[in-house]
Amino acid sequence: xxxxxxxxxxxxxxxxxxxxxxxxxxxxxxxxxxxxxxxxxxxxxxxxxxxxxxxxxxxxxxxxxxxxxxxxxxxxxxxxxxxxxxxxxxxxxxxxxxxxxxxxxxxxxxxxxxxxxxxxxxxxxxxxxxxxxxxxxxxxxxxx
Amino acid sequence: xxxxxxxxxxxxxxxxxxxxxxxxxxxxxxxxxxxxxxxxxxxxxxxxxxxxxxxxxxxxxxxxxxxxxxxxxxxxxxxxxxxxxxxxxxxxxxxxxxxxxxxxxxxxxxxxxxxxxxxxxxxxxxxxx
Numbered sequence: 001x002x003x004x005x006x007x008x009x010x011x012x013x014x015x016x017x018x019x020x021x022x023x024x025x026x027x028x029x030x031x032x033x034x035x036x037x038x039x040x041x042x043x044x045x046x047x048x049x050x051x052x053x054x055x056x057x058x059x060x061x062x063x064x065x066x067x068x069x070x071x072x073x074x075x076x077x078x079x080x081x082x083x084x085x086x087x088x089x090x091x092x093x094x095x096x097x098x099x100x101x102x103x104x105x106x107x108x109x110x111x112x113x114x115x116x117x118x119x120x121x122x123x124x125x126x127x128x129x130x131x132x133x134x135x136x137x138x139x140x141x142x143x144x
Numbered sequence: 145x146x147x148x149x150x151x152x153x154x155x156x157x158x159x160x161x162x163x164x165x166x167x168x169x170x171x172x173x174x175x176x177x178x179x180x181x182x183x184x185x186x187x188x189x190x191x192x193x194x195x196x197x198x199x200x201x202x203x204x205x206x207x208x209x210x211x212x213x214x215x216x217x218x219x220x221x222x223x224x225x226x227x228x229x230x231x232x233x234x235x236x237x238x239x240x241x242x243x244x245x246x247x248x249x250x251x252x253x254x255x256x257x258x259x260x261x262x263x264x265x266x267x268x269x270x271x272x273x
């Protein structure tokens with residue numbers, strides 16, 4: 001009886017763990033898919049490109065290329081008044097919006113938006129915007 | 145009462161039982177040995193590939209930058225924790241990590257099997273010789 005109860009408890013804990021991990025996977029997957037969909041659909045507006053965006057249908061978007069809307073690493077290829085465009089390792093352009101709350105750091109020092117230059121490598125932490133951009137909360141310039 | 149074993153010489157019954165037990169032990173040892181060899185071959189042949197794959201995926205995912213940011217921004221953790229957590233989870237190479245950890249588990253299990261059953265495994269070879 002004691003052993004039987006033990007196995008029930010172990011099974012329940014394992015099942016709860018499985019459901020928890022599955023839930024995280026679903027949440028992360030849907031976040032990435034949503035962001036990739038918005039990025040592809042607004043490609044023309046953000047970067048100028050084909051009228052219908054770069055992918056007609058989200059089903060055509062390669063699953064392994066679903067992109068993160070919260071963190072990205074890449075090289076600055078364009079700077080604007082309140083945004084930068086970076087190119088990631090997988091050769092995708094990403095539009096990064098900067099606001100007054102964005103922390104910009106070079107090593108451990110806080111720097112201003114004007115200090116961001118083309119060809120610098122940056123790590124961006126932020127949240128997905130509504131049109132495929134990332135609203136940056138932290139930008140760190142990587143010195144290599 | 146007359147039994148079938150009445151005319152069996154003294155000690156023969158024990159000898160038969162002992163021979164059966166030896167044969168059963170030998171069969172069990174052989175099974176352990178083959179399991180050990182199979183796991184050893186699988187883990188030794190797959191660990192280099194899964195390690196290389198894991199390292200490649202880890203480096204190309206840039207997840208180490210996000211983990212570093214997590215530790216570098218303790219003063220802003222209240223402001224950034226959600227984005228940092230998502231950044232790490234979204235960029236972590238899950239498939240490569242799963243393969244690597246599974247391979248590592250098989251390797252550790254093989255070592256454990258050897259340590260626990262080395263008497264059987266080594267005994268099998270000495271018995272053969």
